[in-house]
Amino acid sequence: MEQFVVSARKYRPVTFDSVVGQSHITTTLKNAIKTEHLAQAFLFCGPRGVGKTTCARILAKTINCQNVGADTEPCNECTSCKNFAQNASFNIHELDAASNNSVEDIRNLIDQVRFPPQDGKFKVYIIDEVHMLSSAAFNAFLKTLEEPPSYAIFILATTEKHKILPTILSRCQIFDFNRIQIKDMASHLAEISTKEGIESEPEALELIAQKADGGLRDALSMFDLNVTFSTDKKLTYAEVLENLHVLDYDYYFKITDALFAGDLSESLLVLNEILEKGFDGHQFVTGLNGHFRNLLVGKDSRTIDLMEVSTSVKQKYLDQTKKLSQGFLMSALSIGSQVDLSYKSAKNQRLHVEIGLMKMASISQVLNLSTLPNGEAEKKNSTSLSSSNKSEDSIPAEVTKVPPPPVEKKAAVGTKPKFKSSKLRSTVDLEEEVLKTEIKTVAKKENAQEIVANKPYTLEDVKAGLLACTKIMQRQSQQMILKSNFDLSEEGVITLKLVNQTLMDLFDESKQDILDFVRKQIQNNSLQLTAILVAAKxxxxxxxxxxxxxxxxxxxxxxxxxxxxxxxxxxx
Structure with a gap:
């Protein structure tokens, strides 16, 4: 029985052109070889499995090749290339810094550098995981790295560039490797499938590429695993989905439709089905947030290419995003992000996710209130408010399930604006915030419509307006704002003189509500309001x-x- 060789080793690139997804690196290295502008030290950095060590070996092989082709590729036929293929080359030395990270190991390497190559032009030293070297080992390596013999070339590879000393970085040419794109990875897997005689569905290969998260070595390992799982040498999307334990896109499409329709029961049933299949709740939340993100980028034709999915799945996204509003997607993504951040600290994690779905299911109902004409919105709001509270900016009980704060109604002044503290605002649900914003917007439009002509006013009128606003304040600290001295400029700017920063912060919080009230009281929409800090007398x-x-x-x-x-x- 022939010994099995994993695909990551069997199909490891041996030329620059066979390297996947790193053309910016390979082109630079080929040009450096062609023009003989090789640096004495290179630093290859990037995520795992993207070709750092592979490119280092190809570079070492090419510069020692005796018959380099016109395309700057090794010939694979000369003595140097054959020795390299058999791991018998005396000019190429590989060192694992994870297990050889002491000063003594670096001293041994420096001693070897003193001897020139017996066969070939260069002695190449490839040091993997170089960030694992100790600080003392780095310092011992500095002088040799900066001024090595003309025949010595060092290639350092690392996944954690930030751990390397700046003195080392300054002595190297730095090459940053990118994560391999899904389409490039899927194309490479398709070529391997053809060579191995394996029938594979494009969706299955793209799913493997997505799961690999930019690392080709991980993708090849998962490819071998799924080929072993399949007895008839056939890779199907369903089998790969089950074997890799990946949540299908269809669940996200289904639950998004239910949330947008306000069907909470269907949403909870889909979540229950997902959890019963063994998927983690946090995995579901992150996947749902990614789904909302893809729907948002699908709204604009310029950003469609940002969706890293197959063509068939991309079409599903485009079909669904036409049905959904951008406001719904933004609100749902905001709720999903909060659930994601606080998931690990939740005592009942399933309930935590379900509460998030409940909020998402009510978004459409909340947003619909803002899309109604002013008259219909007022009528709809008035039916949902209690008989003791009919303020324009109150929150409907059936939406928020939280009783609104008590409101005192002034017959002479009109509807009382609310001045909420920042502590209260930070505890309200997203639905309340969305609805308050929309209703206040409608109220401001109505106020602007009521003031058809700006009536003339005097200083006494402004004083009376501020006094009327002071009387309906709930907190004494808020009343102190308008009891302060003020100036009125010819341009209609009211400048309050506040004596401390606390009052200034409270003013910033309540400024717009105060201004709207005073404008309506004086019946002049051109008034402006500001405040300055003055020393207390x-x-x-x-x-x-x-x-x-x-x-x-x-x-x-x-x-x-x-x-x-x-x-x-x-x-x-």
Whole structure:
């Protein structure tokens, strides 16, 4: 029985042209060989399985080849090439820095560098996982790396470039290897399938390429695994899906349709089916977020190519994205991201995912309120509010399931704007935030429509408007904003003078609501509102104990009789 050789070794590239997905690297190296502009040290960095060590070996083989072709490729026939193919070349040395990372190992390498090659032009030293060298070993290597003999070339390979000392980086030509694209990887797997006589579906090969996440070695390992799983040397999409334990796209398409339609029951049933098949809830959430991302990029013809999926699946995305609104996708992706971030810290992870689906299923209902005409939106909102709360910016109970805060209604002033604290805003659900934004937008449009002509106003009118707004404030700190002094410019800019940063932060939070109220009160839409920090004036404020007693005595003269009656001996 012939010994089995894994595809990653059997089909390892032996020429620059056979390297997959790294044309920017191979073209540069071929030009350097052709023009004899070879550096003394190279650093190949990038993810695992993208061809760093392979390119290092091809480079070492090519520069020692005795009959380099016109296309700058090794001939594979000379003595040097044959010795290299049999791992018998004395000019090429490979060192694994993961197990040879001490100063002593580097000293042994430096001792070998002193001897010139017996056969060939160059002695090439390939050091894999060079970031594993100790700091002392790096420092011992510096001088030789910077000024090696003319026949010595060092090729360093690493997956973690950031761990290498800057002094090493400055002495090397750095080549960054890219993750291999899915289409290039699938094409390479198709060529191997043809050579091995294996019938394979394009969707199956693309699924393997996606699962490999840019590493060709991982893709070849999964390819061998699936070929072994199949007894008739045939790779089908269904079998690869089952063998690699990958969640099918159809589940995401199905649950997205249910969420957009507001069918919560169907969404939960699909989630239950996914979990019963052994898939992790976190895997489902990340996959669903990726699905929403693909739908968003499919909205624009310029970004369609950003979807790394097969042609048939891409068409499914394009068909579904036509049915969905961008607002729904953005809101769903925002909720999915929050579920993803907090999944590991959740006590009941399944319930955590289900709550996220509940929020997504209600997005369409929330967004539909903002698309209605003003009259219909008001009518729809009024039917969902309680009889004691009919404010324009209140939240419908059937959407949020959270009772809105109490609202005091002023008959003379009109609808009371709410001034919520940042703490309260941070705890509301996404549906409340979306609905509040849309309803406030409608309210602002209505206010603008009511003020058809800007009526003239005076300083007293502005004072009255600010006073009316102060009276409906809920918090004392908010009332202090409008009790501050202010200036009114000729251009209609109201400038409040605030005495500390706390009031300034509260002003920034409530600025728009205050301005809308004052504009409506004065019936002039050209007013502007701003604020500045000023130093607090303390003139006349009692500071000493004597001054404080005199101030109290001025307010209440009976305090002196009270002191005398008690016989208090005060120095005032």
């Amino acid at each position: 303390n003139e006349g404020k009692p500071r000493t104990e004597q001054e404080k007693f005199k101030a109290m005595l001025d307010k209440n003269p009976a305090l002196k009789d009270f002191k005398d009656e008690l016989g208090l001996d005060l120095i005032y």
